[in-house]
Each structure stands twice: as C-alpha cells, then as structure tokens.
Amino acid sequence: SAVISQKPSRDICQRGTSLTIQCQVDSQVTMMFWYRQQPGQSLTLIATANQGSEATYESGFVIDKFPISRPNLTFSTLTVSNMSPEDSSIYLCSVDPGSRSYTFGSGTRLTVV
Amino acid sequence: AQRVTQPEKLLSVFKGAPVELKCNYSYSGSPELFWYVQYSRQRLQLLLRHISRESIKGFTADLNKGETSFHLKKPFAQEEDSAMYYCALGGNEKLTFGTGTRLTIIP
Numbered sequence: 001s002a003v004i005s006q007k008p009s010r011d012i013c014q015r016g017t018s019l020t021i022q023c024q025v026d027s028q029v030t031m032m033f034w035y036r037q038q039p040g041q042s043l044t045l046i047a048t049a050n051q052g053s054e055a056t057y058e059s060g061f062v063i064d065k066f067p068i069s070r071p072n073l074t075f076s077t078l079t080v081s082n083m084s085p086e087d088s089s090i091y092l093c094s095v096d097p098g099s100r101s102y103t104f105g106s107g108t109r110l111t112v113v
Numbered sequence: 114a115q116r117v118t119q120p121e122k123l124l125s126v127f128k129g130a131p132v133e134l135k136c137n138y139s140y141s142g143s144p145e146l147f148w149y150v151q152y153s154r155q156r157l158q159l160l161l162r163h164i165s166r167e168s169i170k171g172f173t174a175d176l177n178k179g180e181t182s183f184h185l186k187k188p189f190a191q192e193e194d195s196a197m198y199y200c201a202l203g204g205n206e207k208l209t210f211g212t213g214t215r216l217t218i219i220p
Contacts (some may be wrong), residue, residue: 001159031206032164041212042199043157043210044210045207048206094208096206100158100164104149104157105157107157
C-alpha cells in the first residue's frame, strides 16, 4: 500500500489567515482525496483532486475557501483560506493506490484562534 | 445518496467476550463496504473490506444486502482492540464514513 506524508501535523493559526497543507505519496496515484474531521464528528470528503484537472468539490465546500493544487501524480496541497474558529478540524489526505485500498495520511490538526 | 449509520458511539466489552460493532448503509448501487480502525495516536488504517472476505486480527464482517448491514465481529475481545472504528461505504470512487464507534475493552 502507499505511504503518505502529510504536513504540518498541527498548527495554531490566527483567524483571517490561510494555511496550506501538503500531502506527498511514495507512489503515483490518479486521485487524491481531502477530508475534514470536525471535533467529535466523522470524516467528511471535501474534494477529489486529479492531476491535470480542477478538483471536484463536494456539496458545502467551495474552491475559494479550500483551493487545491495537484501538480503531479505524487503531490497535492489543500489551502484553508480566511480561517475562522469553525475551521478548527483535522484535515486528512487519502489516496487509492489500487484495488480500492484507500490509505490515509496522519492528518493535520488545525486550531484557529 | 450514500449514507452510513453506526448506531453506537461508545461500546465497552470485557476482555474475552464477543464484540459486534454495527453498521448499516444506504446506497442505490452495488456497495463496497470497509471497516477502518484508528488506534490511539495512530493514523486511520484499513481493517478489512467486504470484497476480500478476509479476517484481520480476528475480525470478520459479512455484507448482508437484505438487511443493508456490514457488522464487524470478533469472537473474543483483546485489550489491544480498544480503538475507534469507522464503517465506510465506497461508491462513485469516494468513501462515505459513519460517525464511528469507540470500542473500549475492559480488562
């Protein structure tokens, strides 16, 4: 299975600022997924990122708030823009290296103050 | 729409007793079901998939399409089974997660 390196592992940010989260995979993958896990809740898919095309966002998530880059088949970034305390969550990236064996990064714990 | 329901947020079981974590799903297509586990301070990891029909760490899960369920079972709980368990439904190349069940094994 794929190994995912996600960073930063945690951050405390001021409201109104932006944070970019990086996700690096040790193998080439077609799709990368970004999830949010709010405190005490389950994982919610934010968007799916394919290399060479615009990310596909789920209902309730927009590109202006969560811009995503996917410059190649092993890397993606998610930016949380103009942050508010409601954005405090764990953000995770995930890939499917094949055979529907979805693998997750260790997550980024974001606190907005 | 895809939906996954895990009715128990918390479940405590004595060591050596059987474990069953419930999962029900709603999906109009052909479902792919997964169980993920997150141990303390570790990342989310795949425990098993219905398509593999495998047993991992003594856990099994059978897809029941009639009852739209994919319950996770283990005959004899071990202390190291204490963790957060998530049921997930794969459809349209994305996963929908349940709210999770925190399993605590009592020594």
